[in-house]
Amino acid sequence: MPDVLVAGAGPTGLLAAYELERAGLDVLILERDVRPTTQSKALALQPRSVEVLADRGLLAAVEPYVEARLPAGHFSGIPIDYTDLPTPFPYQLGVEQAHVAAAIESRLRTPVLRGAAVTAVEQDAEGVTVTAGGRRHRAGWLVAADGGHSTVRTLLGAAFPGMSARISLVVADLTLAGKPAGLADDWQLPSTGSGFLLPLSGGRFRAIVGGEEQQRLGRDAPVTADELQRALTDAHGPEIKVGEVLWASRFGDAARQLERYRHGRVLFAGDAAHIHLPIGGQGLNLGLQDAVNLGWKLAAHIRGHAPEGLLDGYHDERHPIAARVLVSTRAQGVLGVPDPDAAAVRAVVTELLAVPEAHRAVALELSGIGIAYPGTTGRATDVPAAPDGRPVLVGASLPAGWAGRVETREGTKPQLVRPDGYVVWTGGSDLEAALHRWFGPPSAAEDTVSAAARGTG
Ligand SMILES: Cc1cc2nc3c(=O)[nH]c(=O)nc-3n(C[C@H](O)[C@H](O)[C@H](O)COP(=O)(O)OP(=O)(O)OC[C@H]3O[C@@H](n4cnc5c(N)ncnc54)[C@H](O)[C@@H]3O)c2cc1C
Incomplete structure (x- = not known):
């Protein structure tokens, strides 16, 4: 029995599965379509997504399909310069979504089960049972990444408030x-x-x-x-x-977002959790960041390493980011309306975006580079992810009891980095407190699948 089922082999589901596999879990992806899609809705990756792919060694598989490096993003068509963003990748990568998905899929241990449309979901104290393609599958957890029309969302009756499409x-x-x-x-x-x-x-x-x-x-x-x-x-x-x-x-231009990303043993990610007008190239970036935020937290929870509240922290960290994208894309949609009043607002916004501070704030937001979750100081650009999905400690000694749980590296700049690349400690006497806060008690069993995985956690 796999540890986790994933509904949907879009970029979000594939990356979530990759993150879970990296952390040593068994994952089965259930995909409705019988073959990988060649239809790419998204054509570009934001800088933060490029960082994430590079960090995991996935960028090399995408590179052959890159058609452009765009030195700017855009806010409703108003160019937003990326060239001085603090990242090794200060550009949008012009690459079709299908190639990004294929690159991630090529690195999965377990093949995607295709022709397996999810039609029923039941959950109990021990796990989830998912009917897909007429067969029942059992696992401890389900990641619902089955897109904007999410069947899992409908089956669970999950509240998805927001605005219906007007255009x-x-x-x-x-x-x-x-x-x-x-x-x-x-x-x-x-x-x-x-x-x-x-x-x-x-x-x-x-x-x-x-x-x-x-x-x-x-x-x-x-x-x-x-x-x-x-x-x-x-x-x-x-x-x-x-x-x-x-x-x-x-x-x-429908704009909706799940009230809660976690429903018991079901966690929603990507378009299944939020939909909006695809303007400014934000949706794929959101889904990929959901996947890497969720992956290590769910893996830690299943392994029994997770501190109290870590898994629920997935919703707490990611819900506000997508909520902000919904606001931004709605605003961008209004600016694009062929109407004299909208044109007047657009003219004013264009002027405001010429103010360097405003321009930079929007660049940091659209690119994903500016994200820093509460309790983090932003992402580490100089600390590649550990291949096995562990946190990384640079330039400091690991306190007793943590051996094996955290990868240690030499370095002059002390940093403790979460598996999704966010820095939670930068030196000082509180290293042990940071380890406890983010990675659970040191005494937790290392490789055994915990009570949480069996449903009692
Ligand atoms: C016109 C357009 C242009 C866009 N351009 C950009 C862009 O430039 N940049 C950007 O960042 N974003 C863009 N987006 C948004 C981006 O394409 C989406 O946000 C992205 O596809 C989300 O990925 P996902 O994996 O969450 O969902 P999806 O890509 O929708 O994948 C969901 C997967 O679930 C499968 N599935 C569905 N139902 C079931 C079921 N019942 N059981 C099993 N599997 C199921 C589907 O077959 C699919 O493979 C654009 C969107 C559109 C419409």
Whole structure:
């Protein structure tokens, strides 16, 4: 029996599984689709996500598919400079989401079980039983990373308050049989408004349209080449000719977030926990950070190493971050509305973002570089993660009783770093207190699966 089941092999579920496997647990991912998707909603990784992948040696597997290094992010299309961010990766990495997912999947010990759509979830004091693809699977815990339409969320009746979609847009990857002069040939910062076209590799283009016709059509109406042709002609003129539509989907500006990320033995992450307008490139970054925040906490809980409240700290740390992204993306959505009042607000915001302090604050937020959870001093850029997911102590001796639980390294700058890369001690006499606060009592059993894993913790 695996320690943890993961619903959904999107980037969030895959990275959560990777983190748990790294910590030595057995994980089974249950995925609805029969084969890995080639459809990439996200096309870019924020700097903090790049750091996380690099830290785990996953970036090398992504590199061959990188199409651009974008020295800026954007706030509703207003460029936000990343070049002086305090990170080895001061840029967005232009890479299709499917390649990021494939890179993580290639490093998993246990193959993803595909064609296994979750249809039922039961939990009791000892564990969870999940029906997927007609078979029942049992484990101690379930990570629900089954996306924005999360079945697990529905099955548990988890409160998902927020705002329904008011606008409707279409995303499509397509080829062009006719291309107007002046259309960019390389990656560009997205503009707002209908008719966005971004060249991808292999002669493909990413189109996003959201004109009057898209508002009229229902969310479930199939996207046709004719619809795309009309929208792109409106934006780019009669020379543009849609060739083949490779995939297309409708999306909107619904903004919702789970009230609680933990429901007993079920923990939600990624789009299953929060949805918002995909503007400013935030969703994938949120999901990946959820995964690395949850992974080590759940592993510690299962192993019996976790101090009181550590697992619930996943919700406490990550809920406010996504709540802030919902506010930011709603604000960005308003700035993109083709309306004179919105244009006036946009002009004012553009001026304000020219103030260096404001510009930097937004850069730190959008890039994920500025995140520092309570009790941490931010992330360590010079302390690579331990391969086995243990915390890392640099430049100090480990107090008695902690041997084996924490990886120690030489260094002149004392730091104690959580497995997700956040610094919880930077020198001084309180090392033991920091170890206790974050990594539990030293006497806890080292390699035995604890009572918590069996359901009594
Ligand atoms: C048009 C668009 C553009 C975007 N651009 C960006 C961007 O540039 N940058 C960015 O950061 N974010 C972007 N996003 C958001 C980003 O794509 C998502 O936040 C990201 O996909 C979330 O990953 P996830 O793993 O949580 O969910 P998903 O990627 O949705 O993965 C969920 C997985 O669960 C599976 N699943 C679903 N139901 C079940 C079930 N019942 N049982 C088992 N498996 C199931 C699905 O098949 C899927 O594999 C964009 C989104 C859209 C729509």
